[in-house]
Amino acid sequence: MSASLTGGRTSAVESSRTWPLIDRIMLAFCWIAGITACVIAFAIVAFMAYKGLEFLRPNLFVERPNATFDQSKSGGFLDPLIGTILLTTMGTLVAIPASVAVAIWLTEYGRPFGLARAVESAVEIIAGTPSIVLAIFGLIIFQQEVFGFLSFRAEGGSVFGRSFFTAALMMSLIALPLIVGATREGLQAIPSHVREASYALGKSKWATIQRVLLPSVRPAIGTGTVLGMGRIAGDTAIVVVLLGASLQIQGYGDIPGLDILRGNGGTLTSYTYVNSPAGEGAAPDKAYAAAFVLLMISIGLNLFVSRLARSGKSASAAATR
């Protein structure tokens, strides 16, 4: 923007030496704030890298965790790692179709108008709802008798409501607003003459959406999805309330594969939480190592988003929402 002020930038940018003192103090504040932001970010990454690499051992990735006070026997975080991957995949798989459908309906149909408005603000509200409240809501819903098949029954015969299924369904709600936002932005960026050209060739509206619009918003959907994955992988509250936050994955039932999904487990976030001084097992070094892996996952997803956004040049605005 400064370039546009000084024209072709033949001279250096206006010097602040002639400004009144108060303006120069405020300018100094700006510099301090900007640099502080950089310093905080680098301090976090550097500190976590230092501590994480200090305690990270290859065997942590392949050993199952045990609840014991003897730290040499408490194992690694194989189960939480699997839990994170499982939960993220399931959550995104549920979220993508639902949110793409919502986005397409909102931008391409959007009638009746009042309903579209209401859905729009409902998505906003879901985006603003704290994940802990989503977790509580999920617990209330999935403890109903009807949803008994998704989890297992406690001793008293009541539905327990905590399983990978229920946690993933609630996690998909976290990703939903992000994917809806990114997809809508992508759809709105498509010029209307593209749609009209498709209609002129005799395609129906549905065929236009399917053959013309969806392929071109694929990068936007990808961006939203990766952002949502980062959010899911980093969430703790839902794991603690809806997954049980146990150390090992505890299957339930007889059908292999399905038993795990109906059972309890934990993720890297809950592993970090449980192993920190706030949880039961005070094992800060394990917590550091798990948190480092977690941080790497979220940074990696973020880098992926910026590369996607650079190639798809859209939806970077939704990055921090």
Next chain:
Amino acid sequence: MVLALCAGMVIFVLAKAWPSFASNGIGWFGAGEPDTQLGDIFKSPSAPSEYVYEIGVWPLLWGTILTTGVAVFLGLFFSLFTAIFIVEFAPPRLERLLEPVVRLLAAVPSVVYGLIGILVLVPFVANNLISDERKESVGYVTQLTGASWSVAALVLTVMIVPIMITIIVDALRSVPKGWIEGAAALGVNRWRIMWTISVRTVRPAIIAAVILAAARALGEAIMISMISGSLSFVPQPVDGLTFFFEPVRTLASSIVDNAEGLSVIPFGQTIYAFAFLLLVSSAVLSWAGWAAKIPMRKYGIRP
């Protein structure tokens, strides 16, 4: 479908939470000792007619208001200056660095912030900032372990700043170029242009940023439950410096801390009541954040 989900959320949580509200009346919001009262509720007899519901959540509310308010207040100044810096004053190379930095700060999972807080900041505060005399002076009411609302508020500030920066930067970038160039042609310096024209134009967006950040801060559970000491203590501003080192507990973090006992019916209902309060306040806040941006449309700006 989304709509039904939203309505279902409010209705279900309210239905589950109603007994707690109903039996306490307006006193639900009043003073009390949630820690011991929650314990009593947890141990209440199993016959439905003898359930114990008595609770006053003012300490939890005060903790929530205190941490959220301070974090948003600090974050507003910090993010306003950073946003101005990114848009106007940063050298291009620094600007290219700052954008990923902001995105990174937003992407760090809250449990990592909590871990850094509890393993680094809290011991630092306990060892270096709180003297032994100060610990003894309040020893008969609470222990000062370093886990305190001010540390939680500081970390919370770092967590909500990226949201505010993104919203303000987007808004500042959408200020019409002609207005800025007009001011520059009149000989106004760059700082005054930013402060008197751009920042004033985007005031609605700044309000929206504050509201959305507050909604985010309200719901932060894990990090605060790790750092703030998680005791339902009411810090008194009259305590002087000690005030800053006193522990609190927020609504959201008390849900996380008590997630184990949800199957005890009256206990669960009390926790659901916390969740309902959070749900309503965050829904109101996110609606208000959306509504706050409306005035900007009359300038023809769509941030």
